[in-house]
Amino acid sequence: MTSTKISFRFMFALLVTAFSIYLVFFLNPDGALRILLNLLTFAGIYGLSAIGLNVHFGWTGLLNFGHASFMGVGAYVTLLLMPHAAGREGEVTTTGLPFFAALIIGIIAAALFGLLLGLPAIRLRGDYLAIVTIAAAEIFRLLVRDLESITGGVYGIINYTENFQKYRPLFIDNFSGNLGFSPSQAWVCLAAWVSIFFTVLLLKRLTNSPWGRALRAVREDEDAVRAMGKNAVWLKLQSFMLGAGIAGLSGVLLAFNYGSLETTVFIPLLTFYVWAIMILGGVGTITGPIFGSIIFWVIISETDRLAYLLFENANGQQLAGVRFLLVGVLIMFLMIFRPSGLLGKKEELLLDVK
Amino acid sequence: MLDQLGNGLLLGIIISVASVALSLLYGVTRIVNFAHGEIIALGAIATLFFSSPLDYRVLFLEKFSPLGLNFAISCFLAIVVCGLFGGLLEVFLFRPLRKNDVGNIAVLVVTIGLSILVRHLYLLFATGKVQNFPLELQRRQTYLFFDMTPRNFNVLIAGIIVMIIVGLLLTYTRLGKAMRAVRDSEELSSVSGINSDNIILITWVSSSMLAGLAGIFQATINDVRWNMGFLILLLIFAGTVLGGIGTSFGAMVGGLMIGIMVQVSVGLPFMEGHTEAKNAVALAVMILILLFRPQGIFGKKERIS
Amino acid sequence: MSNNLISVNNLKKSFGGLKAVDVQELSFKEGELTSIIGPNGAGKTTFFDLISGFQDADSGSIFLKDKDISNAQPYKIARMGMVRTFQLTKVFDRMTVMENLLFSGSNIKNDSFLRSFIKLNSQKLYESNLREKANEIMNDLNIGHMANSYARELSGGQKKLLELARSIINEPEILLLDEPLAGVNPKLAEDILSLITKLSDSGITILMVEHNIEAVMKISERIVVLAEGSLIADGIPNEIRTDSNVIEAYLGKADE
Numbered sequence: 001m002t003s004t005k006i007s008f009r010f011m012f013a014l015l016v017t018a019f020s021i022y023l024v025f026f027l028n029p030d031g032a033l034r035i036l037l038n039l040l041t042f043a044g045i046y047g048l049s050a051i052g053l054n055v056h057f058g059w060t061g062l063l064n065f066g067h068a069s070f071m072g073v074g075a076y077v078t079l080l081l082m083p084h085a086a087g088r089e090g091e092v093t094t095t096g097l098p099f100f101a102a103l104i105i106g107i108i109a110a111a112l113f114g115l116l117l118g119l120p121a122i123r124l125r126g127d128y129l130a131i132v133t134i135a136a137a138e139i140f141r142l143l144v145r146d147l148e149s150i151t152g153g154v155y156g157i158i159n160y161t162e163n164f165q166k167y168r169p170l171f172i173d174n175f176s177g178n179l180g181f182s183p184s185q186a187w188v189c190l191a192a193w194v195s196i197f198f199t200v201l202l203l204k205r206l207t208n209s210p211w212g213r214a215l216r217a218v219r220e221d222e223d224a225v226r227a228m229g230k231n232a233v234w235l236k237l238q239s240f241m242l243g244a245g246i247a248g249l250s251g252v253l254l255a256f257n258y259g260s261l262e263t264t265v266f267i268p269l270l271t272f273y274v275w276a277i278m279i280l281g282g283v284g285t286i287t288g289p290i291f292g293s294i295i296f297w298v299i300i301s302e303t304d305r306l307a308y309l310l311f312e313n314a315n316g317q318q319l320a321g322v323r324f325l326l327v328g329v330l331i332m333f334l335m336i337f338r339p340s341g342l343l344g345k346k347e348e349l350l351l352d353v354k
Numbered sequence: 355m356l357d358q359l360g361n362g363l364l365l366g367i368i369i370s371v372a373s374v375a376l377s378l379l380y381g382v383t384r385i386v387n388f389a390h391g392e393i394i395a396l397g398a399i400a401t402l403f404f405s406s407p408l409d410y411r412v413l414f415l416e417k418f419s420p421l422g423l424n425f426a427i428s429c430f431l432a433i434v435v436c437g438l439f440g441g442l443l444e445v446f447l448f449r450p451l452r453k454n455d456v457g458n459i460a461v462l463v464v465t466i467g468l469s470i471l472v473r474h475l476y477l478l479f480a481t482g483k484v485q486n487f488p489l490e491l492q493r494r495q496t497y498l499f500f501d502m503t504p505r506n507f508n509v510l511i512a513g514i515i516v517m518i519i520v521g522l523l524l525t526y527t528r529l530g531k532a533m534r535a536v537r538d539s540e541e542l543s544s545v546s547g548i549n550s551d552n553i554i555l556i557t558w559v560s561s562s563m564l565a566g567l568a569g570i571f572q573a574t575i576n577d578v579r580w581n582m583g584f585l586i587l588l589l590i591f592a593g594t595v596l597g598g599i600g601t602s603f604g605a606m607v608g609g610l611m612i613g614i615m616v617q618v619s620v621g622l623p624f625m626e627g628h629t630e631a632k633n634a635v636a637l638a639v640m641i642l643i644l645l646f647r648p649q650g651i652f653g654k655k656e657r658i659s
Numbered sequence: 660m661s662n663n664l665i666s667v668n669n670l671k672k673s674f675g676g677l678k679a680v681d682v683q684e685l686s687f688k689e690g691e692l693t694s695i696i697g698p699n700g701a702g703k704t705t706f707f708d709l710i711s712g713f714q715d716a717d718s719g720s721i722f723l724k725d726k727d728i729s730n731a732q733p734y735k736i737a738r739m740g741m742v743r744t745f746q747l748t749k750v751f752d753r754m755t756v757m758e759n760l761l762f763s764g765s766n767i768k769n770d771s772f773l774r775s776f777i778k779l780n781s782q783k784l785y786e787s788n789l790r791e792k793a794n795e796i797m798n799d800l801n802i803g804h805m806a807n808s809y810a811r812e813l814s815g816g817q818k819k820l821l822e823l824a825r826s827i828i829n830e831p832e833i834l835l836l837d838e839p840l841a842g843v844n845p846k847l848a849e850d851i852l853s854l855i856t857k858l859s860d861s862g863i864t865i866l867m868v869e870h871n872i873e874a875v876m877k878i879s880e881r882i883v884v885l886a887e888g889s890l891i892a893d894g895i896p897n898e899i900r901t902d903s904n905v906i907e908a909y910l911g912k913a914d915e
Binding site: 333336 | 386460462463464467469477482588592599628633634637640648
């Protein structure tokens, strides 16, 4: 009985996603494919991040509002370990690790930062944890902005994409040329979706395992977990590390999609975006954020039209404003009318925690 | 250093007023209100709207032109507007959520959505540029040890007076006692004849009015920005949590401490050339204190898990 | 080496000046079924919280199997074989009844991230054995038909049963039961009582806090009475029934 129910929800999510992609073609008679590539790239990256957040909140019940900092740690550590240029003068660093070595260290660094940020979680309950995590993420961002000599500060990091693009397979260039894509973005897009694929495989393996079960028990009742002889603190820290590592990977991909990395990317709004995607897809699900992310980015990228309707001659700031405004509305709407999102089970609705 | 202390006191009193408002709301409703910053900004923006000269184009849309009212009257009206806004939020958003038994975490996420929505409404319809209140420039004077403009000094005094009044009201009036009763147990108070819906409504209105006042203070000292509330929100959280969330006295002291910490940290030796990171110091202190005293400085221990 | 399984000395705990627990000396022997009774606010649950590590005592010491556990973490105490239940039933609401039991029965090694990731055959075997054991316990306790329901869908009494099932799946040496009969209908209460007797007969040491005096008198081998945090009586049920201190403590409360 349950399985048919799941597949119904799955079909519904698939349908909505397909419809939203159709909408892109409908609204953009010209150049729909290029828009689609752009939004699928972002959807892949943010979806991956939301999958990581779901390990924190959906599986373990950790109210993490500092997710942007995990993405940031992953991105900064990885980029700084590779050849790059940074700062006002564009100071060039020619030596560095190859991409994959740097990436692995970046992911580990993000996981360790998750461990660090998880330490307050040992003693703090829900809403306190939310405040502490968002504050810690801001501390990270302010420090990165301030340590100009290392991180490039407000001037950011440039000239690093080649480290990754040199691994680009030839076939991408071929079909990108035919379809009018940017080959480098197509490569990032592919990398993002491959990452999602393997992350989902990993999490599917873990979710019904004894470890996944233990995380869910922590989410339900920490005291009972302790009374059963289990170390709830260590389980929470492990959850923090896994989710943060996944976020770190998505942060690296985000950096490669942008071509230059600035601290303003990792403002709290990024975290809220990821939250919106997670809720839209379904808290506690594994594949939900994928659908949530695609739909989310279709909405985001098509709001320009809405902005033009609202304002004649809208400028960039107004376009962005309408976009953000819509994210706010989406979050509120979902929380009030469909807190289980597209794929979430009503019986396992996670947001009614008292 | 003394200059920094003066600035710290100013920032501290703003955060203090805003923290008391946030703490009051949390104490009675258990809502961690991420949209608190937007109510603060509303205080500033509404004041700007009421007080700017008629021909002054502060607003994006031609349709809205300022009213050019007397500044004091504008401030008063702005606070009323904030109270009204808070009341509307309670009646049309948070009360229905409460009646439908929506959990605290869900409500927290709703306030985040609300915050993003309202903030960008300001950006679109109110003020995309940094604005100033229509007040003349003033020269700094010396008060006791501190150099500040007479206007800023007035803000400081007004802030202190407001805090004292709020403290007295909470401690000695029937309403203040009722608020504490609702805070301690909603069920209990509805049995004992206190209408908790009304108390919560009054809490929303008064919390929003205080937030609006904090916004006016902030804009008087600095300027009006569409995102001014969100920029200061984390410091307000820090103040509230530091003092012990839900305790008004704690929020007052916590807010003051945070403000002073932010400004004084600029003068620390290792902060030389790193003034941008001054907020980070205050936030880090908050996290450290929470690690060792999760209930905050004045909070009761039962509040933690 | 004493034959006391648990012993406490000078155990003190107060909340803001209010004395919750102040016990000079108290110990429990292996295999005993002891009930802790006392008027509301006597400090019974706090006493449980202290010996199971959920709260730290202000002073005094607690020994479990001659090991000092005064400052030990709750999970470490549980691993030593002393498992507790809660006054307000704590089940894992959004997990199935089966998952509730599997989680509780699974050992830390089995729970580890690495093993869960590698999924050795030995883990699969362990899990299927565990599943069998869980089924057995569920059937014993008449909640077998609910195995695949979410725990939140259970009635109050069924949740109590689930909590009991969860506590015994690891075959503990000592069970601390905090009001196992609270909010349970009389029929189910009978079942739970006979289950507790059965567990006691099988050699498990049981400490129980319970308000249902009749039930307590019926099944306990020993009764400990607390009032305002202090020990006022300690003996077999018949002694307690006639103890003047106890009658005063209860009647004093009834006068209010």
